[in-house]
Amino acid sequence: MLGLYVHVPFCSAICNYCNFNRGLFDAELKARYVRALEAEIRQSTLINQSAIRNPQSAIRESDTIYFGGGTPSLLEPAEIGRIIQACRESFDVSADVEITMEANPETVNQPRLAAFREAGVNRLSYGVQSFRDEELRRLSRLHDADRARYAFAEARAAGFDNVSLDLMMWLPEQRVDDWLLSVDAAIALAPDHLSLYLLEVYPNAPLKDDMARARWSQAPDEDAEAMYLTAMERLESAGLIQYEISNVARPGRQSRHNLKYWRDGEWLGFGCGAHSTQAGRRWKNLSSTEDYVDAVDRRRPTAVEVRHMTPDEQLGDALFTGLRLTDGIDLDIVERRYNVDIWARFGKDLERFVEGGWLVREPSRLRLTRSGMLLAHEVMTVFV
Numbered sequence: 001m002l003g004l005y006v007h008v009p010f011c012s013a014i015c016n017y018c019n020f021n022r023g024l025f026d027a028e029l030k031a032r033y034v035r036a037l038e039a040e041i042r043q044s045t046l047i048n049q050s051a052i053r054n055p056q057s058a059i060r061e062s063d064t065i066y067f068g069g070g071t072p073s074l075l076e077p078a079e080i081g082r083i084i085q086a087c088r089e090s091f092d093v094s095a096d097v098e099i100t101m102e103a104n105p106e107t108v109n110q111p112r113l114a115a116f117r118e119a120g121v122n123r124l125s126y127g128v129q130s131f132r133d134e135e136l137r138r139l140s141r142l143h144d145a146d147r148a149r150y151a152f153a154e155a156r157a158a159g160f161d162n163v164s165l166d167l168m169m170w171l172p173e174q175r176v177d178d179w180l181l182s183v184d185a186a187i188a189l190a191p192d193h194l195s196l197y198l199l200e201v202y203p204n205a206p207l208k209d210d211m212a213r214a215r216w217s218q219a220p221d222e223d224a225e226a227m228y229l230t231a232m233e234r235l236e237s238a239g240l241i242q243y244e245i246s247n248v249a250r251p252g253r254q255s256r257h258n259l260k261y262w263r264d265g266e267w268l269g270f271g272c273g274a275h276s277t278q279a280g281r282r283w284k285n286l287s288s289t290e291d292y293v294d295a296v297d298r299r300r301p302t303a304v305e306v307r308h309m310t311p312d313e314q315l316g317d318a319l320f321t322g323l324r325l326t327d328g329i330d331l332d333i334v335e336r337r338y339n340v341d342i343w344a345r346f347g348k349d350l351e352r353f354v355e356g357g358w359l360v361r362e363p364s365r366l367r368l369t370r371s372g373m374l375l376a377h378e379v380m381t382v383f384v
């Protein structure tokens with residue numbers, strides 16, 4: 001089934017490390033943007049038809065809707081409800097649909113969360129990043145650790161039984177023990193899901209200048225490895241099982257939406273800069289919020305960078321993303337779908353990773369070991 005992704009590009013402030021497609025909140029632009037989203041979803045086939053040549057046979061059943069950003073929790077619950085309604089009217093949305101909304105702790109309170117739930121959201125993903133205030137200040141985040149804890153309690157009180165937290169490791173001045181304090185603080189809240197990301201300092205990120213001015217540094221590479229491996233062990237001891245390089249969950253609480261990205265699935269993205277993949281085609285919407293709204297208003301295609309992928313490119317992507325999962329790649333499925341013998345094709349290049357203990361070859365599976373996950377990128381480049 002299809003995943004539906006809805007991008008919300010507004011933030012209350014711009015974090016110093018961020019390279020997502022986002023901008024400062026503007027109430028008037030937000031109102032126009034929500035109307036544009038509804039229109040794009042309702043006319044999704046029509047608007048992009050000429051650009052994408054969307055086949056009539058394309059699947060229209062969906063079991064996940066994901067509001068990502070930016071900060072989707074800056075929208076009003078009624079606006080989220082209108083967008084969900086547009087999805088329901090335009091797609092065959094299953095009864096047990098997973099509807100995730102990313103939220104920043106400082107943007108919510110219990111009545112607002114209850115209203116989001118009423119609107120249809122049944123999974124929350126909080127951008128917590130750290131439970132240490134000095135680290136949050138270095139990242140220029142607007143919340144502190146207490147606000148994050150409180151937001152989590154408010155979500156539970158509002159009836160959310162599926163809550164995920166994002167944490168970031170390898171922060172400026174963060175040592176292994178500092179990081180583990182955040183991991184333990186997250187475990188103490190008993191979330192259903194956690195995503196752990198390694199901070200990447202982009203060349204033009206204001207954080208890079210902040211770090212130079214304040215003489216902050218990142219811990220050595222071996223410490224970053226220790227952060228990752230120790231966190232995964234602690235999380236598993238707490239019942240949060242790793243299922244993807246950066247993600248752990250309680251049984252049955254894996255992100256159904258994100259699994260589509262890793263299991264060679266199909267999804268449609270709505271909103272500025274959103275990506276879509278369907279029937280061997282991949283496309284991206286206009287990145288600028290204004291340009292996107294303008295295109296929808298004028299009923300012009302929002303899709304740019306439309307690419308028809310060759311079977312080889314599709315196979316490469318399926319293997320590249322599938323290897324992110326702890327279960328790895330189901331060789332039977334991939335070989336049937338792409339009519340290829342994976343080992344005959346890539347075995348020579350993969351052998352050294354198997355010998356090094358980073359990759360495991362089972363009769364019908366290929367998967368990374370945990371230490372192999374630290375080298376994932378090297379292994380994956382064999383496929384693309």
Ligand code: SF4
Nearest residue numbers: 011014015018069070
């Ligand atoms: S809240 Fe998220 S999307 Fe917005 S600026 Fe910060 S990191 Fe970027």
